[in-house]
Amino acid sequence: MxxxxxxxxxxxxxxxxxxxxxxxxxxxxxxxxxxxTIEPEPEMELSIPPHFRCPISLDLIKDPVTVSTGITYDRESIEKWTESGNRTCPVTKQQLRNLDQIPNHAIRKMIQSWCVENRALGVERIPTPRIPITRSDVSDLCSKISSSTVRGGHKKCGELVEKSRRWVKESERNRKCLAEGGAGDVLATAFEFFASISSNEYEDLLAIILSTLPSFFPLTEESKSKLSSDQSIRCMSWFLTREDLSSRQNSVLLLKELISSNPRNVNKLLLPIKGIEQSLSNIVKLQFCPKATKASLTLIYHIIWSSGDDKISTWFANAGFVSSLLELIVDSERSVCEKAIAVLDKICGTKDGKEMVLDHALTMPVMVKKLLRVSATVSELSVSVIWKLCKDDDRWCVEAIKLGCFQKLLVVLQVGCGGKTKEKATELLKMMNQYRGKLECFDSSMNYDNLKKPSF
Structure with a gap:
């Protein structure tokens, strides 16, 4: 048996x-x-009733809405359909008289009841969807925030900003509706106003606004104008020094957004900030958020590039910052690795900075390791760093040879690279060639399998 x-x-x-x-x-x-010989009864396969499926996605409807032709769809599916420029009903092919979507409460309750009945078979009850906000809702909210700002009512303003943040979290549709309704401009205006009075006194309100503004990227020119004022920049730089990591993250994301369209704004916005180097380097060292790390590296790169002051490059070579960069280059995903090695390349552009970079024993091994490993950009930047380290000191040239750099540079030239990288790689090969015959070269990490020509 x-x-x-x-x-x-x-x-x-x-x-x-x-x-x-x-x-x-x-x-x-x-x-x-x-x-x-008695066999177990086969388990019944659950089938979703046809009228519970969205005609577009063919999945169980979660938020049923009815369009002007009388057909019910899932809200997310029909919104994607109309946002793509379609103005016909997917089922009937009739022209939609309007884009209104009326919630179908009857079918929603039927679907929820069906889910409950089949709970034992693993079906989860769909939650009752929230009603999306309208343009009228956004207009009313923005009007109230503006009014509270003018009156200096920070408590009421904070409640309204928190409401806008909740709306953003509810759905992408709400976020777009708020952005199109000018919520970002209103929040930027409120931030500038209360920042001009006191960052300390209105810290909670300003922090809430900071956490909401990134939802409206890319910012409008009006928002950028308000956030680029002296009062706003001072407030964001103040938040960069606070213990609250969330406020640090949002501040650095906003600063990056302000210079993204015009890097020349660095001279106006960032360089005058006292202690900006320390604040940004601390974010990189902590690595508490990939977005904040990438934004900080981008700002540091532009600061070094725009300042033209060797002292700034030398400062970033101090205080363990190079160790943090090397750690990011070794362990981080591609975009972070590219930004970290770009900053390292800039630091190596000065005599003092280069000397401090060479004080780290892992610098050359990491640079050689990254050749042909991550992306074409990383390979080009690695060649640039190695070239800067080797061109005035034969010791590093010899070390690079021992690490297998000669063979990798040959492959870099073979698979293709940019003009400047080609010049530097060729010069490095000439420098290394005079030592190559006297040394026993090795490269335990090189792997030519499946090597493909990158697109530059």
């Missing part, structure tokens, strides 16, 4: 009942063979 744990409960109950009956009749021995 099959073990009980391999049978369904209903099947096992039938076997027990049959066995008892047979035992009473004295025929259990003769029927034993028949019982052994």
């Amino acid at each position: 099959m073990p009980p744990n391999s049978l369904s409960i209903s099947c096992l109950a039938k076997i027990i009942l049959s066995w008892r009956r047979l035992r009473k009749s004295g025929k259990h021995a003769a029927a034993a063979a028949k019982i052994e």
